[in-house]
Amino acid sequence: MPKIKKIKRSGKIAKTKVFLDVDPMDATVYCPIDSVKLFEKNPRINTKAAKKLAQLIEKFGQRSPVVVWRKNSTIYKGNTTWKAMKLLGYSHINALFQDFKSEAEAIAYSLSDNKSHEWSEWDEDVLIQLMEAEELEEYKSDIGFDKKDLEDLFPWESDIEVMDSIVEGDPITTAVIKIKCPIERREPILKFLNLKYSKDKEIEIV
DSSP, rough: OOEEEEEEETEEEEEEEEEOOGGGGGGGGEEGEEEEEEEEOOOOOOOHHHHHHHHHHHHOOOOOOOEETTTTEEEEHHHHHHHHHTTTTTEEEEEEEOSSHHHHHHHHHHHHHHHHSOOOOOOOHHHHHHOOOOOGGGGGGGSOHHHHHHHHHHHHHHHHHHHHHTTTOOOOOOOOOOOOOOGHHHHHHHHHHHHHTTTOTOOOOO
């Protein structure tokens, strides 16, 4: 926890300084990338992921340090980051050196960190709102969502392209209808549509 020190002057508090209680040994170090090494038994297959991550690091830089066991200079968090930065030709990397009681603890930490990334899910309603924001438009191609991800998230956009290409006489095709509404009305509207069209085999409520 930060240590708060209050300085009194003439009976009044004149200034407040915050001293961070940080162990220098836990500070992030900008070190030569080849001075730390990959975890050889890393069970994650990340060659393709490293190529994708390289695009993000090229855009935003390395924002999260890799975690390295001080004893053996091995990376137990951030192996994909190391690979991505090697692909980009980086000579140095931000690393957080840590002490583990044993190799077993280091491996357990590595596995738990990887597993924890699988626990959260997207709130698609909120995600769509963020992705549709005008100020995010220039970043859409730089945040890791590929073409299929965007088509799944915004199916109506591909439908618009299809409908624009339809000419008179073409067979009927499938379209996705987007309905914008206050978030609290989403469930009632879905319930109504399901009740009204549940028996219509040509309509699927998504």
